[in-house]
Amino acid sequence: xxxxxxxxxxxxxxxxxxxxxxxxxxxxxxxxxxxxxxxxxxxxxxxxxxxxxxxxxxxxxxxxxxxxxxxxxxxxxxxxxxxxxxxxxxxxxxxxxxxxxxxxxxxxxxxxxxxxxxxxxxx
Amino acid sequence: xxxxxxxxxxxxxxxxxxxxxxxxxxxxxxxxxxxxxxxxxxxxxxxxxxxxxxxxxxxxxxxxxxxxxxxxxxxxxxxxxxxxxxxxxxxxxxxxxxxxxxxxxxxxxxxxxxxxxxxxxxxxxxxxxxxxxxxxxxxxxxxxxxxxxxxxxxxxxxxxxxxxxxxxxxxxxxxxxxxxxxxxxxxxxxxxxxxxxxxxxxxxxxxxxxxxxxxxxxxxxxxxxxxxxxxxxxxxxxxxxxxxxxxxxxxxxxxxxxxxxxxxxxxxxxxxxxxxxxxxxxxxxxxxxxxxxxxxxxxxxxxxxxxxxxxxxxxxxxxxxxxxxxxxxxxxxxxxxxxxxxxxxxxxxxxxxxxxxxxxxxxxxxxxxxxxxxxxxxxxxxxxxxxxxxxxxxxxxxxxxxxxxxxxxxxxxxxxxxxxxxxxxxxxxxxxxx
Numbered sequence: 001x002x003x004x005x006x007x008x009x010x011x012x013x014x015x016x017x018x019x020x021x022x023x024x025x026x027x028x029x030x031x032x033x034x035x036x037x038x039x040x041x042x043x044x045x046x047x048x049x050x051x052x053x054x055x056x057x058x059x060x061x062x063x064x065x066x067x068x069x070x071x072x073x074x075x076x077x078x079x080x081x082x083x084x085x086x087x088x089x090x091x092x093x094x095x096x097x098x099x100x101x102x103x104x105x106x107x108x109x110x111x112x113x114x115x116x117x118x119x120x121x122x123x
Numbered sequence: 124x125x126x127x128x129x130x131x132x133x134x135x136x137x138x139x140x141x142x143x144x145x146x147x148x149x150x151x152x153x154x155x156x157x158x159x160x161x162x163x164x165x166x167x168x169x170x171x172x173x174x175x176x177x178x179x180x181x182x183x184x185x186x187x188x189x190x191x192x193x194x195x196x197x198x199x200x201x202x203x204x205x206x207x208x209x210x211x212x213x214x215x216x217x218x219x220x221x222x223x224x225x226x227x228x229x230x231x232x233x234x235x236x237x238x239x240x241x242x243x244x245x246x247x248x249x250x251x252x253x254x255x256x257x258x259x260x261x262x263x264x265x266x267x268x269x270x271x272x273x274x275x276x277x278x279x280x281x282x283x284x285x286x287x288x289x290x291x292x293x294x295x296x297x298x299x300x301x302x303x304x305x306x307x308x309x310x311x312x313x314x315x316x317x318x319x320x321x322x323x324x325x326x327x328x329x330x331x332x333x334x335x336x337x338x339x340x341x342x343x344x345x346x347x348x349x350x351x352x353x354x355x356x357x358x359x360x361x362x363x364x365x366x367x368x369x370x371x372x373x374x375x376x377x378x379x380x381x382x383x384x385x386x387x388x389x390x391x392x393x394x395x396x397x398x399x400x401x402x403x404x405x406x407x408x409x410x411x412x413x414x415x416x417x418x419x420x421x422x423x424x425x426x427x428x429x430x431x432x433x434x435x436x437x438x439x440x441x442x443x444x445x446x447x448x449x450x451x452x453x454x455x456x457x458x459x460x461x462x463x464x465x466x467x468x469x470x471x472x473x474x475x476x477x478x479x480x481x482x483x484x485x486x487x488x489x490x491x492x493x494x495x496x497x498x499x500x501x502x503x504x505x506x507x508x509x510x511x512x513x514x515x516x517x518x519x520x521x522x523x524x525x526x527x528x529x530x531x532x533x534x535x536x537x538x539x540x541x542x543x544x545x546x547x548x549x550x551x552x553x554x555x556x557x
Contacts, residue, residue: 026189026197038241042193042371045236048203068232068334068341070204076187078176078288088290095406096341118177 050075053123057111060104068098074112079121085112175293180283183212183450183549184295194370196223201292205229205331206372209297215447215466218493218501219272220300222364227372228277228298228386230344230407231333235392238330238376245360245377249326249398252317259376262362266307271359272500273382274301274468275389278412278437282540287424289540296445296547301468301501304380306361309396313355318398324349326397327379327390340406346388347403348381354438357382357499360393382499383439383470385541387412412437413539420542421535440470441544442530444477444504444522451549456556460509463490466501469524473497476523477504481516484532484546490520498525510553518549 032043050072052058065071080088089109092098100108114120171186180186187200192208201207208227214220244256257265277298279291292298313325326347335341348355359380362368369375374391381388387407403409413434414420419441422432444467455461467474473495478487493503510516521530534545 026191029191029193038239039237040240040371040375041237045192045206045234046190046203048188048190048200070202072200072202072204075174076201076293077290078174078180078283078293080288080290084290095339095410097336097339098341121174123173 048072051123053115055111055115057107057114060107061111064098064100064104064108065092068092068096074116075123077116079116079118082113082117085109085116088112175283176288179286179288180293180295182295184297185209185283185293186295192227192372194223195227195372196221198224198226199295199297201294205232205234207292208372209294210300211297212447212450215297215445215501216464218466218496218503219302219365220501222302222367222370222373225275225300225302225364225370225373226277226298228292229331229372229391231331231341233332233334235330235371235375238371238392240376243376243394245394245396247312247316247396247398250319250322250400251313251398252319253315255312255316257312259362262307262360262377266311268305269308269359270303270305270363271357271380271382272301272303272496273380274299274440274470274499274501275380275386276300276440276468278385278387278541279539281543284534284543284545285536285540286534287536289538291540301466302364303366304359304361305363305366306359306377306380309355309358309360309379312360312396313398316398318350319400321400322350322398323401324399324403325355326395326399326403327388327393328395328397329374329378329390330392330394340411343405344390345403345405345407346390346412347399347408348388350398354381354384360396383472385412385437385440385470387437408436411539412541414541415537419535419544420537422537424536424538427538437539437541438470440468441542442469442471442474442522442524442528443467443544443547444474444520444530445547446479446518446520446549449549449551451551454552454554455510457510457513457553458556460507463506463508463518463520464503465505465520466503467520467522468499468501469522469526469528470499471528472525474502474522475525477502478521478523479506479508480519480521481508481510483517484519487521510551513553513555516551516553518551519546521546 086109093100184199189197190200191197198208206227206229210224210226214224240259246256248254280294280298281296282291283293324347328345333341360377361380362377377393378391379393414437415422416433416435426432446465448464467477477490479490480487490504490506523529530546532546535542
């Protein structure tokens with residue numbers, strides 16, 4: 001009797017399963033120690049450095065671009081046309097004064113155009 | 124190992140449970156106690172795609188991971204240096220956005236981590252008769268506190284909807300928030316210093332800096348407003364956000380609140396208020412944050428390429444409305460009476476009407492508006508909806524403000540990725556209930 005009822009109920013639903021893939025977890029942080037002086041401080045802002053596509057020019061891209069901003073500025077973008085990447089790199093140099101030698105700038109542009117366009121982007 | 128395992132063995136438990144039949148019925152309990160059942164792991168959850176495009180981002184929020192920053196709940200990461208974080212959709216269920224969930228957008232990499240209020244002063248200087256340097260306690264004690272509920276929205280909120288896509292922060296819809304801001308009227312501070320005749324603009328500078336050469340936008344972030352702009356009458360130097368100090372990432376100790384205007388003017392960690400006798404020509408006014416001088420700031424890549432698209436500094440936020448829940452993550456049983464909930468706002472004045480459509484914009488129904496918290500606040504809305512038959516539905520929402528501005532189904536395009544206010548749509552699946 002008990003067994004028959006159980007079977008009938010189970011036909012209408014499926015129980016959950018418990019898997020083995022890595023969870024997406026966010027660690028909690030410990031509360032700050034504070035004193036009553038005039039200093040108001042927070043903990044460091046964490047870095048999350050993305051992995052850029054492998055290829056010629058990656059080292060230049062990582063080091064020159066990261067002088068002012070994390071390379072997440074690259075991976076955050078949608079795939080952009082080659083001409084847009086060229087404009088962006090030139091804007092960093094001409095408008096914002098990034099001290100990137102010509103040869104390195106060419107390498108960076110070529111790297112972005114090889115890996116981050118609608119045709120090429122994979123990651 | 125699971126700590127309780129050493130204390131209670133399966134055999135002991137079966138013995139306590141008694142009869143052999145009982146033992147068989149409860150046997151499954153103990154199989155489920157294997158390590159896989161207790162660890163927080165999941166097998167079949169699919170991670171979101173690592174990037175979107177060249178089509179529009181199809182998600183309500185941007186697609187970055189959730190991360191934890193000081194004084195913040197887990198928020199969606201756009202960039203880590205400088206910090207840019209987006210507020211997840213579910214935090215917009217209420218008219219006021221919690222401080223710890225409020226989105227974050229900085230321009231330059233060196234952002235404040237520590238402020239010593241024994242030394243810190245808000246300076247009001249430039250073309251004035253009597254420059255002032257005020258401590259936080261002087262701001263709180265010497266001036267009359269005022270409060271205003273106002274939406275702070277990034278100029279590039281929803282930039283990831285643009286077609287073709289434009290470079291910049293690829294925000295979903297969560298680069299916005301509403302708070303009750305309390306502080307001192309900007310006009311009161313300007314009056315106390317005595318603005319000299321011939322002054323034209325007032326400039327704001329905060330504590331963020333960058334490694335770029337002096338005089339360039341990569342070194343300092345500066346924003347200015349015309350002294351004749353009536354928005355200055357409503358601007359507040361805020362030291363309270365929803366009744367609490369501002370999180371460091373949202374501009375502790377004070378930020379300028381410019382009700383109705385995009386967040387680009389709302390300088391965080393405001394430390395210099397400078398009265399100018401000539402128009403501000405720095406990068407962030409002359410080049411950045413400008414929109415085509417055309418209706419809705421709308422142009423095309425072709426027009427921009429051809430040149431001659433005149434631009435003006437971005438100012439007020441166009442009317443927008445959002446469905447917050449249901450968000451499409453739940454399948455709805457046919458015949459269930461669900462509540463559609465969301466928010467609406469406009470930089471041109473209060474929202475007077477929100478309408479929803481569930482039939483592809485053929486018919487619109489008026490939603491019930493929540494409390495009126497002021498012209499520049501989020502206004503909550505809700506509407507009952509009962510989908511009678513199973514199928515795929517699209518819920519659309521549009522708002523109208525007191526100036527008669529209504530959202531349309533037309534997107535905009537401009538090179539900066541600003542001013543998006545197209546009607547929002549949410550796909551919802553309704554399943555059989557019998």
